[in-house]
Amino acid sequence: MSTLREATELRVLIRSAAAGDDAVAEAISRLGPARVAATLVDEMVSRADLGEVGPLPGPVTVRFDLDFDGRTLAHSVSFKEGRVRHGDAGPDAARPVLVELELVALARAVFGGPMAPHALCRRIDWGDVDDPREFMVGVAAAPVVQRLLRGAAGEPARLDELALVNGSDKWGPHFYTPIYERHFAPLREQELTIVELGIGGYAHPGSGGGSLRMWKRYFPRALVYGVDMFDKSAAAEQRVFPIQGDLSDPDFVGGLAGRLGPLDIVIDDGSHACADVILAFHALFPALRPGGLYVIEDLQTSYWPSYGGNATNLHDASTSMGFLKQLLDGLNYEEHDGAGSSRPTRFDSMLVGAHFYHNIAVLEKGRNADGPMPGFVRQRPVTQVGRADRREVTA
Structure with missing residues (x-):
């Protein structure tokens, strides 16, 4: 063959x-x-x-x-x-x-x-x-x-059924497939490059790869790459490409975008250590095409100290959720008041949407530059505007 x-x-x-x-x-x-x-x-x-x-x-x-x-x-x-x-x-x-x-x-x-x-x-x-x-x-x-x-x-199959058939834990231990279907269905027939961090099966060379097979089947025109610290070459098949590398190594993670990009979908189902999640996002979110989606699974580890999490200070920026919460204010960076406060960060101008569910987040890449509201609208609260002024503002 x-x-x-x-x-x-x-x-x-x-x-x-x-x-x-x-x-x-x-x-x-x-x-x-x-x-x-x-x-x-x-x-x-x-x-x-x-x-x-x-x-x-x-x-x-x-x-x-x-x-x-x-x-x-x-x-x-x-x-x-x-x-x-x-x-x-x-x-x-x-x-x-x-x-x-x-x-x-x-x-x-x-x-x-x-x-x-x-x-x-x-x-x-x-x-x-x-x-x-x-x-x-x-x-x-x-x-x-x-x-x-x-x-x-080209008959479509439900994602939860594909998860069960292919041995993916995205339906069963977790209940992620309805969320994925909500966001991925419009992209299903497109020519895509998909990267999933974490192949599964831990050190056993013949285990894992269920989610890669599921994505291959769900996206019939996509190339699917899986990245894992262990040798998962046994998971390779047509349109599925395992890559071995340490997702805590900045040089390796930083090189993935140049090796595989531009990307359409990234799914972080790797170590779930907060530092690794943040490192991967810094390296791979910018490599997404406009309209691309970045998914981070198993965000419960953001509260577990063994993964670098913190359940006491929920705004700790070194945790996965603390880092993501900072990004949310960047969605509205053009509305920030104060001298110099509206200067965009690295991600402010490229994050256009964020969706949070139980233990999983979906972030959308695009161009966040709609422009701020007119200055006269935010000069004083509407409750302090007289009736005549209010007509002027709303005219």
């Missing part, structure tokens, strides 16, 4: 899929038709939830014949006892159900988003339906074929 795993190559394919058939065909030729075919099938498999298929009478093989520029590229998916493999079917594979598709149309369907018009014309050959044995093969394969093709149809 050879798929496009490099971020730059995947970005080329994703971007071209929304641009039109000619752009897709050019990208396929440049990247290699066989690699693109494998990439698209891999993506359909990752969206198919084949683990939810009930018991089957035997193994199932689905062969995709993908037509491009006069060639047919064959790619098989084998499903046996809950295990999936794709690539060459192998000599022991069951007789395949054949699905014929156009490679360009499939790329548009998988990565083009809902605004990219496409006609995914398909032909399915279930075998000799007059032969009872072959007919039963087709019947057994039907739910597998349906789920694989659903991966090209």
